[in-house]
Amino acid sequence: MKEGLTFVMAVNLIIWCGIALYLFILDKRIKALETSMKEKE
């Protein structure tokens, strides 16, 4: 049972890290776009 729980926890952690990484990248790209828009104006 303990191995099963650790496995599910690890899968959860991997999924969460993937989501967080995606959000960080998205945040960075949006910031870059906002900066370039401001420079244009």
Place this chain on the structure above:
Amino acid sequence: MVQKILLTIWMAVIIVAAFLYTEAAVGFPGQTSRILFFHVPQSWVATLSFLVSMAASVVYLAKRKLKADHVAQSAAELGFLFCILATVTGSIFAKATWGSFWNWDPRETSIVILLTIYGAYFALRSAISDPDRCRVLAAVYSILAFVTVPFLVFVVPRITASLHPENTMNPANPGMDPRTLTVFLGSLFAYTALYLWMLRLRIRILNLESLKVRDLFRGRGGGNPKTENEQPRMKGGRAQ
């Protein structure tokens, strides 16, 4: 940036604690009760998001600010997403405890109705070509849609016999294990913070899209839009 890094660490801690720090609740098969730490915060965030969408729609109708419409649209999208996540996690729990992914339990039926109501919100937004009319109708619809939320989320499942656990997993229940309560409240906080981060990102994307359309509009010699609301719309009920 610091808050986002802290949230990333906090959510990881919650995941580890949900599996290793807390004990499985009595009366549930195996470890299925651990879904509490994910399923309930998802439902909470979905309800919160629909509330935000309704409030932003009221602001849009009162002030006609494009940003309020962006908030309403983003919140409705995220509410819909978290509602789907809550449905899927609930379905997994149903399979493990009741033997079937779908049982047409009052709770499951009400969530399907809720998803249909908010699905129609997006259909409405994509069906009207006039941007101003689209925003006004979407705002009115969002307010009307939210009227159903308290009934479908809180009232209907409680006035009818349901398989859905209420007392065992209710944090107000004095019998709830303190460790479980701590992790549960931590998870609620983490999910709410994650939702706010996602909402902010989505609003910024919509703002950028409308700025891009404004630039295109000017570039094509279509004249200067006098107000921020006078922007062309291609599809999806929003500036592209």
